[in-house]
Amino acid sequence: MARIALDLDIADGFARVALENIGRRYPYKLDHMLTRPDEPLDPALLHPVFCGSYDWHSSVHMHWMLVRLLSLCPDLDDAPRIRATLERQFQPEVIGAELAYFQQPASRTFERPYGWAWLLRLQAELQAAGTQDVQIARWAENCAPLARHLAQQLVDYLDVADFPVRTGTHFNSAFALIMALSYARTDQHHALRRAIVRRAHRWFGHDQRYPARYEPGGDEFLSGGLTEAVLMHAVMDGCAFSEWWELFAPTRTELANWLTPVAVTDRSDPKMTHLDGLNLSRAWCWRMLEPVLPEELRPLAVRAWSDHIDASLPQAVHGDYVATHWLASFAVLALSEPVGGQ
Numbered sequence: 001m002a003r004i005a006l007d008l009d010i011a012d013g014f015a016r017v018a019l020e021n022i023g024r025r026y027p028y029k030l031d032h033m034l035t036r037p038d039e040p041l042d043p044a045l046l047h048p049v050f051c052g053s054y055d056w057h058s059s060v061h062m063h064w065m066l067v068r069l070l071s072l073c074p075d076l077d078d079a080p081r082i083r084a085t086l087e088r089q090f091q092p093e094v095i096g097a098e099l100a101y102f103q104q105p106a107s108r109t110f111e112r113p114y115g116w117a118w119l120l121r122l123q124a125e126l127q128a129a130g131t132q133d134v135q136i137a138r139w140a141e142n143c144a145p146l147a148r149h150l151a152q153q154l155v156d157y158l159d160v161a162d163f164p165v166r167t168g169t170h171f172n173s174a175f176a177l178i179m180a181l182s183y184a185r186t187d188q189h190h191a192l193r194r195a196i197v198r199r200a201h202r203w204f205g206h207d208q209r210y211p212a213r214y215e216p217g218g219d220e221f222l223s224g225g226l227t228e229a230v231l232m233h234a235v236m237d238g239c240a241f242s243e244w245w246e247l248f249a250p251t252r253t254e255l256a257n258w259l260t261p262v263a264v265t266d267r268s269d270p271k272m273t274h275l276d277g278l279n280l281s282r283a284w285c286w287r288m289l290e291p292v293l294p295e296e297l298r299p300l301a302v303r304a305w306s307d308h309i310d311a312s313l314p315q316a317v318h319g320d321y322v323a324t325h326w327l328a329s330f331a332v333l334a335l336s337e338p339v340g341g342q
Helices: 008-023 056-072 079-089 092-103 114-130 134-160 173-186 190-204 224-235 238-248 252-259 274-292 295-312 327-336
Strands: none
Touching: 008 056, 008 079, 008 327, 056 079, 056 114, 056 134, 056 327, 079 134, 092 134, 114 134, 114 173, 134 173, 134 190, 173 190, 173 224, 190 224, 224 238, 224 274, 238 274, 252 295, 274 295, 274 327, 295 327
16 A cells, blocks of 8 residues: 555654654643642653653653554664663653552543543553563553553543544544554453443444535644544444445545645644644544445545655654654554554
């Protein structure tokens, strides 16, 4: 399918970006509920693991990406440095401090659902790679308490969340469930998987003629509609998905919105550069959906994957820091996710 592949040169570039980001303390966008006047606000004290790369969830992105790259490309130039960095990051005591932060009442909604989902995806990656690597298996064991806590938090949230969030930003419900489903499968967390499947069907199972003309929003890095389709593919068998897609699919005119990359007018703007993320996340979606789409749409999906990668891949390594602190993770998803799904 790919005209561009995640070869060793590209992977080395991504690894360098991630290592630099993890070690970069400032600027840092702190999201913290103050409960007393003398609280410390040093990110390294609040989040001793995920205190680099601009904000908490982006730091989780970068850790996930390094684990993924180690698994896919063990001969990376920076493999020894990656291992040394992650060995330091994934020590039990600092993971315990991250867990303690989430256990505070004031942190109940911290990073819900996006950061939760990326942490669960990170743990899924650690567990999968750990089956072939003793060191990574130890990291997975160290991170497991934090992942288990957030998985239970997500189950509890899904029990009471009657309505999805469809906007293509950090609050998007479908994206979070896709990422969390990887963990549910890898960890054999049946309660989480049941909660995800139940909510996916309740939230999205009856959608019809998705209004793709309303996409994208000006600072979205996810396609609400395509992400929803990927989730429904993940929780349905092939026949059921085909029937669902037939009712859900936008008109041919509106489908063009999803097939054409978005232009980014100001890549120094932290919000506008989200649109580069939209291009890469759309490519990821098309990669997973292509085999299960109607036959006439499959060549269009392949072309859309390539066009969206071409439009925004350079920004993942060579762009402004407002993009490079997170964007490469979506590039890795788009370049390395198995065609047809996880």
